Amino acid sequence: MKRAAAAGAALALALLVQLTLVNGLRLPGGGAPDLVLLTVSAIGLVGGERPGLAAGFCAGLALDLAPPASGPAGQWTLVLSLAGYWCGRMAFTARRSSLLALAVAAVAAATGEAASAGLALALGSPGTGPAALAGALPWSVFDDLAVGPLVLLAAVRVGALLGVPLGRDDDSPARAPADGAAPSGLEAAWPAGPGRRYGWLPAIAAGGWIAGGAPGNAVRPGEVGWLSGPAASRRARRRRARTAAALAGVAPRGRRVRVGGRPGAGWAARAAFAGIGGAAGAWSSAAAPGAERHGPDGHGLRGPGVPRIAFRPGPGGPLGRGVTGVAGPGGGGDLSPRRGRRVPRIAFGAAATSPILRKAGRSARVAPGGAGPGGRRAPRIAFGPGRPGSLPARLVRRCRAPRTGAGSRGLAAALARPARGIGPAAPDLMRRRCVPRIAFGSGRLPRGLRTSPGRPAAPRFHGTSARFAAGPWLAASGARAADWAGQARGHGGRGKQPRFRSAAGPGPARRGSRPRAAVLRSRRPRWLPWLRRPGDRSAVWRIGGRRMSQLR
Amino acid sequence: MRHARRSRHLLGAAIAVALALIAMSGPGGSSPLVRMLREAAGSVAGGAERLAATVTGPIGRFFGPGLPGAAGHGAAAALERQVIRLRAQLSAAELTRAEYLGLRRVLGLAGAGGYRVVVASVIAFGQGGQQTVTIDAGTADGVRAQQTVIDGNGLVGQVIAASPGTSTVLLVSAPGSVAGVRLAPGGQLGWVTGQGGAAGGGLLSLQVLDPSAALAPGEQLVTAASLRDRPFVPGIPVGVIAAVRGRAGALTARALVRPYADLGALDIVGVVTGPPPRDPRFAMLPGRGRRG
Numbered sequence: 001m002k003r004a005a006a007a008g009a010a011l012a013l014a015l016l017v018q019l020t021l022v023n024g025l026r027l028p029g030g031g032a033p034d035l036v037l038l039t040v041s042a043i044g045l046v047g048g049e050r051p052g053l054a055a056g057f058c059a060g061l062a063l064d065l066a067p068p069a070s071g072p073a074g075q076w077t078l079v080l081s082l083a084g085y086w087c088g089r090m091a092f093t094a095r096r097s098s099l100l101a102l103a104v105a106a107v108a109a110a111t112g113e114a115a116s117a118g119l120a121l122a123l124g125s126p127g128t129g130p131a132a133l134a135g136a137l138p139w140s141v142f143d144d145l146a147v148g149p150l151v152l153l154a155a156v157r158v159g160a161l162l163g164v165p166l167g168r169d170d171d172s173p174a175r176a177p178a179d180g181a182a183p184s185g186l187e188a189a190w191p192a193g194p195g196r197r198y199g200w201l202p203a204i205a206a207g208g209w210i211a212g213g214a215p216g217n218a219v220r221p222g223e224v225g226w227l228s229g230p231a232a233s234r235r236a237r238r239r240r241a242r243t244a245a246a247l248a249g250v251a252p253r254g255r256r257v258r259v260g261g262r263p264g265a266g267w268a269a270r271a272a273f274a275g276i277g278g279a280a281g282a283w284s285s286a287a288a289p290g291a292e293r294h295g296p297d298g299h300g301l302r303g304p305g306v307p308r309i310a311f312r313p314g315p316g317g318p319l320g321r322g323v324t325g326v327a328g329p330g331g332g333g334d335l336s337p338r339r340g341r342r343v344p345r346i347a348f349g350a351a352a353t354s355p356i357l358r359k360a361g362r363s364a365r366v367a368p369g370g371a372g373p374g375g376r377r378a379p380r381i382a383f384g385p386g387r388p389g390s391l392p393a394r395l396v397r398r399c400r401a402p403r404t405g406a407g408s409r410g411l412a413a414a415l416a417r418p419a420r421g422i423g424p425a426a427p428d429l430m431r432r433r434c435v436p437r438i439a440f441g442s443g444r445l446p447r448g449l450r451t452s453p454g455r456p457a458a459p460r461f462h463g464t465s466a467r468f469a470a471g472p473w474l475a476a477s478g479a480r481a482a483d484w485a486g487q488a489r490g491h492g493g494r495g496k497q498p499r500f501r502s503a504a505g506p507g508p509a510r511r512g513s514r515p516r517a518a519v520l521r522s523r524r525p526r527w528l529p530w531l532r533r534p535g536d537r538s539a540v541w542r543i544g545g546r547r548m549s550q551l552r
Numbered sequence: 553m554r555h556a557r558r559s560r561h562l563l564g565a566a567i568a569v570a571l572a573l574i575a576m577s578g579p580g581g582s583s584p585l586v587r588m589l590r591e592a593a594g595s596v597a598g599g600a601e602r603l604a605a606t607v608t609g610p611i612g613r614f615f616g617p618g619l620p621g622a623a624g625h626g627a628a629a630a631l632e633r634q635v636i637r638l639r640a641q642l643s644a645a646e647l648t649r650a651e652y653l654g655l656r657r658v659l660g661l662a663g664a665g666g667y668r669v670v671v672a673s674v675i676a677f678g679q680g681g682q683q684t685v686t687i688d689a690g691t692a693d694g695v696r697a698q699q700t701v702i703d704g705n706g707l708v709g710q711v712i713a714a715s716p717g718t719s720t721v722l723l724v725s726a727p728g729s730v731a732g733v734r735l736a737p738g739g740q741l742g743w744v745t746g747q748g749g750a751a752g753g754g755l756l757s758l759q760v761l762d763p764s765a766a767l768a769p770g771e772q773l774v775t776a777a778s779l780r781d782r783p784f785v786p787g788i789p790v791g792v793i794a795a796v797r798g799r800a801g802a803l804t805a806r807a808l809v810r811p812y813a814d815l816g817a818l819d820i821v822g823v824v825t826g827p828p829p830r831d832p833r834f835a836m837l838p839g840r841g842r843r844g
Contacts, residue, residue, distance in 0.1 A: 012600070019686075020601055021608035023677030026816050030749065034680070049559040057566045064573065065593035067601060067686040067718050068678040071728075073586045074573030076679070081566040085559070116680050123574065126728025127682030132748020136681050 003162050007043050007051060010158070011059050014039040014151075019068060029139030030132070033147040034113060036063060040080050041108040041148075042155035044087030045094055045101055046164055052091070056084025071125025075116060083112045095166065105152050109144035113137060587713065594690075594715030598675075601718065602688050605675035654820035657704025661822075665787050665836045668826030669702070670694055674818045675718070683726030683749050685709075687821055690717045698783040700775070700824040706812030707731065707775055707790045708821050710783035719823070724756060724790070725749045725815045733758065733790050736772035736834050740765045744773070744790060744809055749816060755794060756811055759804040767796045767807045772837050785824050787832035812838070 014035040022032050036059050044052020060077030063069060087108050094101035117133040160166060231237040577586040655671060662669040672689035689695050691714045701708040701721045709723040710731075722729050725746040732743050742760035747753060760767065771793045777786035791811040 016600060016604035017608065019676040019679065020604045021612050023679060024612045024674070024685075024817075030681075036679070050562065053559065053562055053566060057569070060570065062593070062597065063679050065590050066597035066676075067590075067594045067713075067715065067720050068676045068682065068684045069590065070678070070682060070684045070712060070720060070722060072574050072577040073589065074570045074575075074577060077573060078567060078570035081563065081570060085563045085566075088559070113680075120680060120682075124579070124728075125682065126722060127678055127684045127726045128680065129727025129746070129748045132681055132683075132727065135748070140681075 003047065003051070003159070003164060006158055006162055007047065007055055008058075010039055010043070010155070011036070011055055011062075015059060015062055015066070019066065023068075027139070027143060029136060029142075031136040031139030031141075031143050033143035034109065034140065035147070035151065037080065037083060037109055037112045037116075038105070038144060038148050038151040039155070040084045041087040041105050041112070042152045044084040044108075045091050045104060045152065046155045046159040046166070047088065048091050049085055049088030052084030052086075052088030053081055054084075056080035056082070070127045071120070072123040075119040075123060075125075079112050079116045079119060082115075083108045101152060102149055105148045106145050109148055110141045113140050113144060590713055591715045594713070594718050594720075598686065598688075598690070598715055598718030601676045601686060605673070605688070609673070609675070651820060654704055658702065658820055658822040661702060661704055661706075661789075661836060662824070665832045666828040666830075667702075667785065667822075667824045669822035670825050671820065671822045672719075673820050674721075681748065683709075683723040683729070683746060683815075684712070685721050685723065685818060686718050687721055687823070688718055689823060690715050690719050692716045693823075694825045695719045695823045696825075700781075700783060700785045700788060701821050702788055702824060703813045703818060703821045705789070705814065707784070707788045708813050708815065708818065711823060721821070723749070723815050724811060725754070731784055731790065732776040732778060733773040734776045735760065735765070735767075736774065736837055738765070741776060742773075742804070753808075754810070754816065756791060756809040758793065758807040758809045760807070761804060763803055763805055765805045767793055767805050769793050769795060769807075772834075773809060774834055774837060777831060781827040785827045787828065787834070787836055788824075789837050 018035040022035055025032060040052065040056045040059050043055040047055075057077060057080070060080035063076035063080070064073040087104060090104045094104045114137065117128075117137050120128045121130055121133060156166065231240055573586070577583050651673075658669065658671055670689050670693045672687035672693070672695075674685045675688045676686035678684035687695075687701070695711055695714050697711050697714055697719075699711045701711060707724055709721045709726070709729060711719050712722045713720040723746065724731055724744065725748065727746050727748055729746045730743050732741065734741055740760050740762050742758055744756040744758050747755055747757055758767075758773070769792075773790040773792070775784045775786055775788040775790055778784045789812050791809040793807045794810040795808045797806040797808060
């Protein structure tokens, strides 16, 4: 509300100053800076798509209808709406660097000027002519480029004062929940998280963002471009991994880095699990020296790292509340089922923020990095059937007691326990779902991947159901829990969502058939938002997809 | 993701509204719906612009003659800079005095021709190179659409829209503006068309119906009477011929006209609400029976 009021006030001010003062000035070449366009693009760059769109629409309407306007109405509405929306689309990208933000604003200004001039010509507005526009357009663009950074800086400062999250990772589209109506910015998702020490707020308040001095300049390790979809070919996967490694500052073919698989070319080399803001327990001491390179906000630690898996116990489950607190990736934190459903949650990233892992780590001293200083024990997870006998023998074999490696007994036991002591709420769940087993150390799991003799493979998920991956769509309601069996049969009522064709149904899976992600076509039009249910496809679903994760 | 998708739908809605507005506004924004919307917006935004102009007006007037380098070269530019420096030493009272001078000249010109005028000041300028301005007089003051607007030096334009408190003036320098003129000595008929204000050189394009008319730089122009004096009343000084662009074999004789009114630095203008009882002919031209 405060932000909307501030944006409206800024727009009104820009409009009045533009109409009463700036347009009357005699500047060289006959052009004039377009303060309204610059303000709209700055609002878009600071606020995002919707604020940019709303600002552009309102300002355009005002320019089209306010007194000095003549000729056809609607041209400014069109141009400014598009400019605001586009700047909003680029908002997240522009946070990478201040130069990028300035470039986006400049491009928006130049394109907006040209588009409005062209539109005025095409519509035959009596107040403008081709010769005048052609003469004044370059000068107007020049003026815009000169004034644009000032407007943007003012917008960023005001936005920071009003608490707009402007960090590099806030409001990331990667962290938007699948069914959420609002982006899960840090402010929303993590109001008072442990060890919250963000350096960006004072930095931005001091104008550091625009000057490039924000602490978020370090490159975040992780797979680049994974939002654009799964890499279809091995070459594409390799290219992505190489880019990620290059961005993360690690050598792509270094000794301790393996490039080629899905994300995380950086994590093995870093092994920096200092926890966010140093809030970690046991692993803080085991942090690699390179941890500081991630910046004080610890954003680098939220990249895809070692997955952590935890089961939330049912009401009255054997594990306490502390078990439920596994943070999602980067504190997005919405992976936890709200009810007592036993779905594993898998989180990549800053492991040490998790209470359960911290607890377990204290007792077991498990370092979850593949090459971390604490050991090379990457957890590997396999899912097996909960009740032996209801699934093929191959899976049953995997479903024995957790294979615990050296020193990891505490965690493995803690994680395995809820599967045993399942609550009374979901007996049939027990029948169908697999029990994950987590092994640390060098012990091999069946079909586990080993990438080198000394280093175990990254975890691999053997899914027998589509629902072992994380995501808010796992946050089940009771009704959906009751509907679990129906959904597992795949009646197609859930829209596009990956379903694993084989071994997912209640019936016996064929031996040797591998689950494969498929997208069910739904007849329901997807763009009707109220027809969508939580559970439609999100960016997270690919974690469980085989196509994406041949190698992890 | 739903968030992004919803934003796209909102964008689609915004574009649809804009296109609908464009489609409905008709040729030149003449549809009654757009006129009604503009009138409503004028009564709201006009008041805000009036308030804002009280703040920004002195600033704009301060830069009135233009920034250094805006026009002129050499000695003229040096003189201009000096004028600007001198203006910087003016106090607010002096600015008010300049306003008063403009007012006196408008009234003097109107009195010379016997017009009834409503004096107003310019409060807003058109966006995106549009040659339109807003003045702070509206229908409450008797201003109607298609009335002539003058300033202390000559013709400024015509009123194209009027709301209760403000009205919009289309300048003669707008490319869509056409004003009938008569040449001072001989009375040949012609018309001037705008070329886009300062970006178009600040000149108007003159075409005289008589192809054999001998145009010469320095000839003066006044408005010719429009039908029922709308939009232009007769006898208003328009400008002086700056260059002749004659083309052999053309149907009309062409020339470029420098307007008397400084259309880039308008301040005090007058809207002619009552035409003169008789055509003043060339009586209002500077140096012809009127004290400049």
